[in-house]
Amino acid sequence: EDIDIELRELPQNSNVITEVLEGRAQFGVANAEILISYVNGAPVVVLAPIFQSSPAALVSRAERGIYGPQDIAGKIIEINAKKSGAVEVLTMLNLEGVKPSQYQVTETSLSLNKLLNNQTDACEIYLTNEPYFLEKFG
Incomplete structure (x- = not known):
């Protein structure tokens, strides 16, 4: 039909x-x-x-020393609280034993500028497109 x-x-x-x-x-x-x-x-x-798994992820610059969820402690992460990616990323941190009191959340600028300009330690991204932009901008 x-x-x-x-x-x-x-x-x-x-x-x-x-x-x-x-x-x-x-x-x-x-x-x-x-x-x-x-x-x-x-x-x-x-x-x-x-998707078989969530495309939401956290990304950081290499010099920030963040190689796994536990490294987020004491850091500032940029998250879009209005989208579900935030729920997925925050749940991942919680499941890895990283509690909200261990890091600071800042609202996203809806771009990668804060990350690229060293104004945040890590940024929530969508794995289907944003790694491309990060590679493009160095």
């Missing part, structure tokens, strides 16, 4: 789950944020996983 699909880019500062729940989209591609919405009572359904 024929399926008519229109692919649209999510407007900046929009939330895919909100777009679906408010009827502006019938389907959306989401991440772990959908689990938070479900737990909070949103009538959402996960149809299929796209």
